[in-house]
Amino acid sequence: MEKNKVYIETYGCQMNLADSEIVKSILKDKGYGFTDDLNSANVILLNTCSVRDNAEQRIYGRLGNIKKQKDNNPGTVIGILGCMAERLRKDLIEEKQIVDLVVGPDEYRRLPEFIDTAYAGEKGIGVKLSKTETYDDIIPYREDGLSAWISVMRGCDKFCTFCVVPFTRGRERSRNLDSVVNEVKQLSGRGFKEVTLLGQNVNSYNDNGRDFADLLAAVAVVDSSMRIRFTTSHPQDLSDKLLYTIAEHENLCNYIHLPVQSGSDRILELMNRTYTIEHYLNLIEKARKIIPGVSFSTDIIAGFPTETEEDHKMTLEVMRKVRYDGAYMFKYSPREGTKAYKMKDDVPEEVKGRRLSEIIDLQQKISYEINQTLINTTETVLVEGFSRKSDEFHSGRTGTNKVVIFPVMNGVKAGDYVSVKINRATSATLFGEVEKILAIEKTSITKTG
Numbered sequence: 001m002e003k004n005k006v007y008i009e010t011y012g013c014q015m016n017l018a019d020s021e022i023v024k025s026i027l028k029d030k031g032y033g034f035t036d037d038l039n040s041a042n043v044i045l046l047n048t049c050s051v052r053d054n055a056e057q058r059i060y061g062r063l064g065n066i067k068k069q070k071d072n073n074p075g076t077v078i079g080i081l082g083c084m085a086e087r088l089r090k091d092l093i094e095e096k097q098i099v100d101l102v103v104g105p106d107e108y109r110r111l112p113e114f115i116d117t118a119y120a121g122e123k124g125i126g127v128k129l130s131k132t133e134t135y136d137d138i139i140p141y142r143e144d145g146l147s148a149w150i151s152v153m154r155g156c157d158k159f160c161t162f163c164v165v166p167f168t169r170g171r172e173r174s175r176n177l178d179s180v181v182n183e184v185k186q187l188s189g190r191g192f193k194e195v196t197l198l199g200q201n202v203n204s205y206n207d208n209g210r211d212f213a214d215l216l217a218a219v220a221v222v223d224s225s226m227r228i229r230f231t232t233s234h235p236q237d238l239s240d241k242l243l244y245t246i247a248e249h250e251n252l253c254n255y256i257h258l259p260v261q262s263g264s265d266r267i268l269e270l271m272n273r274t275y276t277i278e279h280y281l282n283l284i285e286k287a288r289k290i291i292p293g294v295s296f297s298t299d300i301i302a303g304f305p306t307e308t309e310e311d312h313k314m315t316l317e318v319m320r321k322v323r324y325d326g327a328y329m330f331k332y333s334p335r336e337g338t339k340a341y342k343m344k345d346d347v348p349e350e351v352k353g354r355r356l357s358e359i360i361d362l363q364q365k366i367s368y369e370i371n372q373t374l375i376n377t378t379e380t381v382l383v384e385g386f387s388r389k390s391d392e393f394h395s396g397r398t399g400t401n402k403v404v405i406f407p408v409m410n411g412v413k414a415g416d417y418v419s420v421k422i423n424r425a426t427s428a429t430l431f432g433e434v435e436k437i438l439a440i441e442k443t444s445i446t447k448t449g
């Protein structure tokens with residue numbers, strides 16, 4: 001039987017999606033092909049996430065299903081990649097007998113070797129973290145499309161006390177600026193219209209003194225018809241220079257993901273977030289002055305150890321003050337090995353759940369209200385394709401990352417920029433009609449959103 005069909009399933013953040021493309025590139029170089037059909041695969045790889053317990057539980061559940069595939073085809077190689085690899089290597093290999101290889105995020109170059117070992121009937125583990133690996137020379141394997149992720153740095157040195165990332169992904173390191181720019185050039189040549197630069201904390205990007213603002217500026221001028229996004233920013237390191245750079249370049253999207261995590265200074269200190277709410281709010285105000293119309297999203301954790309009702313109210317308060325366009329909201333989940341793991345997880349589950357619901361309800365209300373104010377305005381939208389529900393509608397996004405649905409119009413296709421007059425809005429979606437197709441020459445795009 002041909003032994004080269006690989007199936008990859010990716011969990012967790014966008015960083016992992018980008019890593020799966022690196023993995024595919026490494027495997028393709030060695031002659032492997034890919035399949036979307038689990039049942040016909042010889043190699044099944046799960047690229048995993050450890051950030052919260054429920055992510056890990058889902059993956060364990062999935063391994064249960066995959067076991068059936070292995071029972072039917074005993075030669076199938078099953079591998080765990082990514083963040084869980086480092087954390088759970090013993091457990092995975094010893095207790096979950098079906099796993100043949102466990103490869104952490106800095107050892108993907110050795111994956112072909114591990115697969116060969118597994119075919120020979122032996123288990124393989126490669127989970128060493130590296131201080132230097134950036135896969136800079138590897139061009140990720142991407143299908144043609146409009147939108148691409150580019151990871152510009154790996155790891156994290158922030159050590160927020162709740163977060164397992166510094167342990168699973170290791171020390172922070174940046175890719176070479178010119179190699180990122182070259183990748184963007186190639187994507188532009190292939191017709192991509194949007195790239196998102198990725199890192200756990202992009203603001204500490206540093207390539208021999210060239211900082212993230214330098215990188216953004218260099219990427220922005222590659223192709224002015226290409227939208228540039230980035231994530232994630234840490235509130236401590238977001239510089240004025242970066243804000244001015246965003247304001248200066250038409251195609252740098254007016255959208256900043258700026259996790260606040262909690263509205264209480266006491267909790268922020270316990271989280272080792274290294275800023276106060278006063279600093280955070282000043283930053284938001286400054287960004288709004290420098291980049292008119294900028295929108296913000298955030299991450300919030302409910303029920304961190306010792307969080308009181310008063311702390312929780314402060315989180316609701318900061319949400320009311322900032323009025324985020326969107327938020328990713330989570331219940332605190334203790335992670336082994338982190339500092340917070342040693343604190344007592346003392347907020348009862350039902351209190352965490354209730355606080356999280358209050359946070360979600362408030363965010364929905366704010367998103368709805370913000371979106372209502374957009375009715376009768378005109379937005380520049382990048383058309384992404386048909387809407388999920390109907391081929392009679394197109395779906396696209398504004399520069400501020402809002403989804404817009406509008407009737408298909410003659411001459412409009414995916415990859416075009418159109419101006420859309422908004423006539424209706426929910427908390428998650430804008431609806432409207434195309435007013436005109438915007439010129440898509442590489443130099444003529446107006447500032448969006």
Ligand code: 5AD
Binds near residue numbers: 333
């Ligand atoms: N529990 C809950 N949420 C967490 N996050 C990271 N670690 C945890 C944890 N242990 C959230 C943070 C972070 C986002 C990526 O995931 O909000 O910004």
Ligand code: SF4
Binds near residue numbers: 156158164165166234
């Ligand atoms: Fe985790 Fe904090 Fe680093 Fe984000 S900045 S990856 S939350 S340690």
